[in-house]
Amino acid sequence: MIPELLPENPVAAVALASLTPGLEPRYALLIGLGLGLGLPETLALSAAGVLVLALLLYTAIGTVDGLMEALCRRRGSRANPGCLYLALRSSAARRAGGYVERYGWAGLILFIAIPLPATGMYSGALAAALLGIRDPRLLASLLAGGYLSLAITALVGGGVSIVSTW
Numbered sequence: 225m226i227p228e229l230l231p232e233n234p235v236a237a238v239a240l241a242s243l244t245p246g247l248e249p250r251y252a253l254l255i256g257l258g259l260g261l262g263l264p265e266t267l268a269l270s271a272a273g274v275l276v277l278a279l280l281l282y283t284a285i286g287t288v289d290g291l292m293e294a295l296c297r298r299r300g301s302r303a304n305p306g307c308l309y310l311a312l313r314s315s316a317a318r319r320a321g322g323y324v325e326r327y328g329w330a331g332l333i334l335f336i337a338i339p340l341p342a343t344g345m346y347s348g349a350l351a352a353a354l355l356g357i358r359d360p361r362l363l364a365s366l367l368a369g370g371y372l373s374l375a376i377t378a379l380v381g382g383g384v385s386i387v388s389t390w
Contacts, residue, residue, distance in 0.1 A: 234259035238266060242273025243280075245346045249273035249370060250339050250377040263382045267374070274345075274370035281349040282363040289313070289353045313350040319343070320351035329361045336369025339377050345370050 237259055241252035249270040256266030288309075295306025319342060323331030332355075336348035345366055352362045 234261045235265075235269060238269040239273065242270060243277055246341075246344075248344045248346065248373075249277065250344070250373045253374060253377050254381045257381055263378070267378055267382075270374055270378075271371065274367065274374055277345050278363060278366035278370055281345060281366055285349045285353050285362075286358060313354050316342075316347040316350035317354035320348060321355065324351070324355055324357075329357060329365055332357065332362075332365040333369040333372065336365060337372035337376065339373050344373065 234256055238252045238256040238261065241247040241255045242249040244252075247255070252273055253266050253270040256269060257263065261269075292306040292309040292313075296304055296310050298306075320332060320335040323335045325331070327334060332348055332352060335343055335351065336345055348366060348369060349362070352358065352365065357365070
């Protein structure tokens with residue numbers, strides 16, 4: 225039911241994509257352009273998505289982290305969601321660790337901003353949880369990295385959108 229509604233409501237599609245792991249606001253921008261929204265509208269929706277997602281991740285990561293650690297300890301199977309979460313968190317921390325080690329917390333911004341698979345706001349929040357970055361620098365990193373990633377994607381996606389209209 226939902227997939228049929230999204231092409232009819234591109235605003236809802238962009239809003240949902242902005243909060244979806246793997247898509248996040250940077251790819252929600254491309255979805256909005258692909259569904260026919262203009263660049264300014266799509267950029268505004270995606271920018272709002274960065275703000276909402278950053279606040280959500282910043283406030284929830286500690287609680288989610290604790291719950292998943294407890295779940296993994298309680299049930300030891302490999303398919304346990306808590307253990308899978310901890311494996312994802314460790315993987316994200318390994319990928320982001322080099323950036324953070326080399327550039328400090330600005331490295332986390334860089335890790336979040338690079339528009340490549342397995343980077344982004346969710347991976348950045350997971351990595352920060354394991355690296356012990358839970359203070360306001362995490363929120364600043366999520367916001368700065370999210371907006372920088374959005375700017376990079378807007379330049380590329382907006383340029384493709386403009387060229388394709390000729």
